[in-house]
Amino acid sequence: MTVTAPFSQGRQAPGLPRLPTPPSGWPIGSYGTYEEAQRAVDYLADNDFRVQDVTIVGVDLMLVERVIGRLSWGKVLGTGALSGAWFGLFVGLLLGMFSSAQGMSYAPVLVGLAAGVLFGVVFAAMSYASTRGRRDFSSASQLVAGRYDVLCQPRSAEQGRDLLAKLAMGTNG
Known part of the structure; x- marks a missing residue:
């Protein structure tokens, strides 16, 4: 059985290892941000x-959690109702399209919408109540590296290092 990445349709890019492996190659540049490393490869x-010989490697990984705002019962219940409404609307539309009634019936859509809102509010309330006030904020998490190294296979490393030196000096290749 072959495991592939989502949306890859069973094909793998040539040169990529099948199992997670550490990167290989010689360092030809090191940058403080991913954008700078990307610009170097570009x-x-x-x-x-x-x-194809180049790899960008994030070093000194950190999980950064940025606090977005304070949570309240109103925000939690409103968000639960909204997400439940979307799901309920989707289910209701599917049921309405495939119902045996002549033409599109709106009853399944309304029932799906109402049930979605109800379940969304109930599950959001249960989830928020289970924290018992220990997490009264919302946040977004991001995996960030302390620096980004550009590695290159040995056969091309010297040429890559020379080109990146020209970039650093501001001259055109």
């Missing part, structure tokens, strides 16, 4: 460099 590509 510069290599613009200068007809074999970018």
Whole structure:
């Protein structure tokens, strides 16, 4: 049995390992942000460099949780009702389209919408109540690296390092 990434339709890009493996290659550049590392690889590509030999590696990984706002019962119940309404509307539309009645019936849509709102509010309330006030905020998490190294296979590393040196000095290749 072969395990593939979602949406890959069973094909794998050539040169990619089948199992998680540490990156290989020689460092040809190190950058403080992913955007800078991406710009470096783009510069290599613009200068007809074999970018298939290049890997961007995030080093010193951190999970950063940015607090978005304070939670209240009103926000929790409103968000639960809204997400439940969307799901209920979807289910109701499906039931309405495939019902045996002549034409589109709106009763299943309304029942699905009402049931979705009810269940959304109930599940959101149960989830929020189970925290007992220990997490009264909403947040977004992001995996960030302390630096981004650009690695290259040894056969092309010297050429890549020279090109990135030109980029750092601000000259065109």
